[in-house]
Amino acid sequence: MQVSLDISMYPLDQDYEPPILDFIARLQAHEQLTVRPNALSTQVFGDYDVLMDLLTREIRTAFAQGLPTVMTLKLVNLDRANETV
Numbered sequence: 172m173q174v175s176l177d178i179s180m181y182p183l184d185q186d187y188e189p190p191i192l193d194f195i196a197r198l199q200a201h202e203q204l205t206v207r208p209n210a211l212s213t214q215v216f217g218d219y220d221v222l223m224d225l226l227t228r229e230i231r232t233a234f235a236q237g238l239p240t241v242m243t244l245k246l247v248n249l250d251r252a253n254e255t256v
Contacts, residue, residue: 173218174247175214176214181243
């Protein structure tokens with residue numbers, strides 16, 4: 172099943188940009204996913220099982236860096252990768 176995810180990361184620190192860019196880069200390293208960052212969030216598209224497995228690992232990695240971080244996720248069971256905004 173193909174899904175679409177909208178995810179936002181909010182590190183609770185004045186120097187918030189590096190952890191966000193690192194998280195996005197790690198998601199983009201997975202060829203199984205289509206990752207499209209924008210100014211407010213990142214859209215991720217792919218197979219549900221693959222996406223959830225990779226997302227679980229990458230969020231754990233982000234949280235393990237010790238910086239308090241909020242993640243917001245919106246997930247839909249449709250492939251919206253080819254839809255225009």
